Amino acid sequence: MTINRINTITAFVADQDKAKEFYASVLGFAVRADRVVGGNRWLEVVPGGEGTSIVLHKPFPGASAGGLAGVILGSDDVDAAVARLRDAGAEVDGPDELPWGRQATFADPDGNSFVLQAPPAQDWQR
Template sequence: MNISQIRTITVFVSDQDKAKDFYVDVLGFAVRTDLQAGDNRWLEVAPAESGTAIVLHRPFPGASAGSSSGVILSTADLDADVAAIRAAGGSVDGPEDLPWGRQATVKDPDGNAFVLSTASQAVSGK
């Protein structure tokens, strides 16, 4: 196999401009690509140091905005990030201490859920 990385993850959103504002202004992501091709817009955002980007896309036929969950975002300072997200108007559940580390959940305006996590030493192997 020659697969070397996950390049993008697609998250379906109902309003790409509103989603862009959330991911840039609340989560602090950078816009990597914002291209319009006819009725289609390819909008990629990512944390500054990440190799993987999130594509904020209108739902494909049969899909719906707000249906994504399970993506885990790593942070070195969960409490500071939770405070910053709340100060920017974002909603966060947690943080909470779990056997594998501390985590909190943040949702974008469509309800797509992301877990903010700091892994415990037992899980991360450090």
């Protein structure tokens, strides 16, 4: 068995409609799927329309909204992305220059937290 990719990350959210608005309108993610499967709504968004997606799902029993942390999102223009987030009312820390590149942090309305990062310096990855 070989594991060779991450298909989907799940972010638990309290209100899927509110989350959809934030991820689609504020972050500019494409909605890959929005359908009811059994008793659950499968709401899947993806930056740039391809790659690893985020499922915005109601919390499973015993879980709560807002527990996702450490996901790093890439941007070719961190400053413009930060300005857009702030204009939409999001709290953003940064952007800051760090040894591995320019980055900022923010959270969605439920408290799921993300790092927004410019492409890392080429020598950092060696």
